[in-house]
Structure formats: C-alpha cells, structure tokens
Amino acid sequence: MPMDHPTPEPQAVCSPITGSAIFIVATLAPGGDAAAKVRAWCTDIAALTRSVGKRVPSGNLSCICGFGSSAWNILFGSPRPASLHGFREFGAEGRRAVATPGDILLHIRAEQMDLCFELATQLLSSLGDAVSVVDEVQGFRYFDMRSIIGFVDGTENPVGRKAAHFTMVGDEDPLFAAGSYVLVQKYLHNMTAWNALSVEAQERVIGRTKLSDIELDDSIKPSCSHSALTTITKDGQEVKILRDNMPFGRPGAGEFGTYFIGYARSPEPMEQMLENMFVGKPPGNYDRLLDFSTAVTGGLFFVPSADLLEELADREPFHT
Numbered sequence: 656m657p658m659d660h661p662t663p664e665p666q667a668v669c670s671p672i673t674g675s676a677i678f679i680v681a682t683l684a685p686g687g688d689a690a691a692k693v694r695a696w697c698t699d700i701a702a703l704t705r706s707v708g709k710r711v712p713s714g715n716l717s718c719i720c721g722f723g724s725s726a727w728n729i730l731f732g733s734p735r736p737a738s739l740h741g742f743r744e745f746g747a748e749g750r751r752a753v754a755t756p757g758d759i760l761l762h763i764r765a766e767q768m769d770l771c772f773e774l775a776t777q778l779l780s781s782l783g784d785a786v787s788v789v790d791e792v793q794g795f796r797y798f799d800m801r802s803i804i805g806f807v808d809g810t811e812n813p814v815g816r817k818a819a820h821f822t823m824v825g826d827e828d829p830l831f832a833a834g835s836y837v838l839v840q841k842y843l844h845n846m847t848a849w850n851a852l853s854v855e856a857q858e859r860v861i862g863r864t865k866l867s868d869i870e871l872d873d874s875i876k877p878s879c880s881h882s883a884l885t886t887i888t889k890d891g892q893e894v895k896i897l898r899d900n901m902p903f904g905r906p907g908a909g910e911f912g913t914y915f916i917g918y919a920r921s922p923e924p925m926e927q928m929l930e931n932m933f934v935g936k937p938p939g940n941y942d943r944l945l946d947f948s949t950a951v952t953g954g955l956f957f958v959p960s961a962d963l964l965e966e967l968a969d970r971e972p973f974h975t
Contacts, residue, residue: 663960667717721956726758732972746933757954794901833960
C-alpha cells in the first residue's frame with residue numbers, strides 16, 4: 656500500500672440506498688488472455704463510473720465489483736483474502752440455499768435505471784468475450800422501501816460509522832483492509848400463497864408489523880420468524896450486516912422476486928443467518944418465509960478496496 660495512503664479508500668459499499676440497481680454475475684472465460692483482459696479492466700471501473708455518473712450528478716451512480724474464490728486464484732493468485740471461499744450450501748432438498756456459478760459480481764446502483772443501464776453496458780462492452788453473464792437482474796425500489804411481499808426491507812441496517820465497522824475488513828486481514836465480503840441470492844416468491852395469508856399471519860412469518868414496520872414483542876414473535884432467525888449475536892453483542900435488497904419481477908411471467916445482497920467484514924454472520932434460516936435454530940425450526948420463497952442462486956464474493964482494485968490490474972499470478 657502506498658505510504659501516502661495508509662488507509663485505503665473503500666468501494667461504494669456504504670453509499671446511500673438508491674431507487675434502481677442492476678446485479679450482474681459473470682463467469683470467467685478460460686485462458687490467460689481472458690484473465691489478462693479482466694485484470695486490465697479493473698482500472699477502468701472507477702473511470703467509467705465517473706464518466707457515466709457525471710452526466711447526471713444527482714443520480715448517485717455507483718458500482719461495486721467483487722470476485723469469487725476460484726476466480727481470485729486465477730486472476731490474482733496470492734495473497735488472497737483470508738475468509739474468501741466458495742458459497743456454502745445450507746438446508747435440504749426443497750428448502751436449500753443453493754450455490755450457483757459466479758466469478759465476478761457487479762452491483763450497480765443509481766436513482767434512475769438509465770444510469771445503471773448505461774454503466775452496465777459500458778462495463779460489459781469493455782470485458783467483451785472475457786466473461787459470460789450467467790445472471791442479470793434489474794431491481795427497483797418498491798414504494799416506501801418495501802420488498803415485493805409488502806414488508807419494509809433493511810430496517811435494521813447499520814448506519815454511519817457502524818456501517819463501516821460491520822462491513823469493512825480491518826486489522827484482522829491488513830493486506831485487504833477496507834474490503835468487504837458480499838453474499839448474493841435470488842429468491843422467487845409464491846405470491847398467490849403469500850397473499851392468501853391474513854396480514855396477522857404474514858406478520859408472524861416476518862416478525863414485524865406490516866404497516867408500521869415495528870418488530871413484534873418477543874413474547875409473541877415466533878422463534879421461526881424471519882427476524883428472529885436473522886438476528887445474529889456474538890459474545891452478547893448483535894453482529895449486523897448491510898443489506899441492499901431489491902425487488903424484481905415480470906408480472907406477465909408470474910415472476911416476483913427479491914434479490915438479496917448483504918455486505919459484511921466476514922462471511923461468518925451471513926452464513927450463520929443462512930444456516931438459521933434453512934436448517935433451523937434449533938434444527939427443524941426453520942424460517943417460515945421459506946414456505947413461500949425459493950432461493951435459485953447463491954454466490955460469495957470479495958470486494959477489494961477501491962485502491963486495491965486498481966492495483967490488481969498489475970498483479971499477475973504466479974502459476975507453478
């Protein structure tokens with residue numbers, strides 16, 4: 656790390672939540688030429704984001720780029736982030752957090768979709784045939800920060816310095832300071848079954864009131880509710896993650912979904928949440944939201960600091 660920049664600049668993980676987003680997951684093409692092209696592209700991301708964003712300064716355009724475990728080895732070799740590994744599956748058949756292919760994640764955010772669309776176009780054009788897009792989702796903000804199932808999403812997100820504390824790697828892995836781990840899943844919802852529930856039944860599944868977004872009292876909140884199982888504590892302290900989930904869908908195709916995206920300084924709290932949800936706490940006491948929601952993708956990525964992202968362009972891995 657250059658001596659005049661002792662604290663790396665992070666990517667835009669803690670930027671304000673926006674009205675639109677595009678999530679792109681891509682796999683790396685085989686061969687050294689593709690890897691070299693992706694490494695060179697690492698220096699283009701910030702410049703392209705500035706160029707597109709400057710056209711609408713009020714649009715709050717940002718882009719976050721992360722890399723999967725196997726792709727990191729191919730692209731950059733050692734050293735590697737201490738806790739980066741493949742997505743860990745949880746649960747049983749019919750209720751499973753599945754792992755799906757993914758080497759590169761792009762999380763593009765802005766107040767309006769045209770900015771996201773333009774930046775995605777420019778970024779993918781620069782990559783050319785070095786990657787293949789395996790999943791692309793255009794997300795939108797739904798009324799007053801609600802998910803497609805009608806409940807407010809992300810209420811318990813940390814803010815300010817706490818957001819940085821819970822999302823940024825620190826002294827525990829100094830070579831990757833100011834980086835983050837990000838876990839993504841695409842969920843599809845059975846809205847016919849969900850809407851057949853009464854509001855009170857829905858509130859027991861989520862663990863919060865629907866209209867006012869207030870957490871149910873512990874005396875009445877089921878232990879299998881979504882909020883109960885996704886609250887993680889360690890050494891008596893709550894460990895938070897930063898969510899920027901977005902609804903998506905195609906009404907004509909009967910597709911209604913939530914793109915889950917969570918950032919943390921370690922994969923551990925996010926994986927604990929998935930284990931609680933899909934296996935249960937204790938086992939069998941699983942998240943009842945999964946009776947209506949199915950995870951169809953899953954990936955874990957490391958988001959290097961903005962400074963390291965540019966430096967990675969010059970890091971050619973040594974293969975024996």
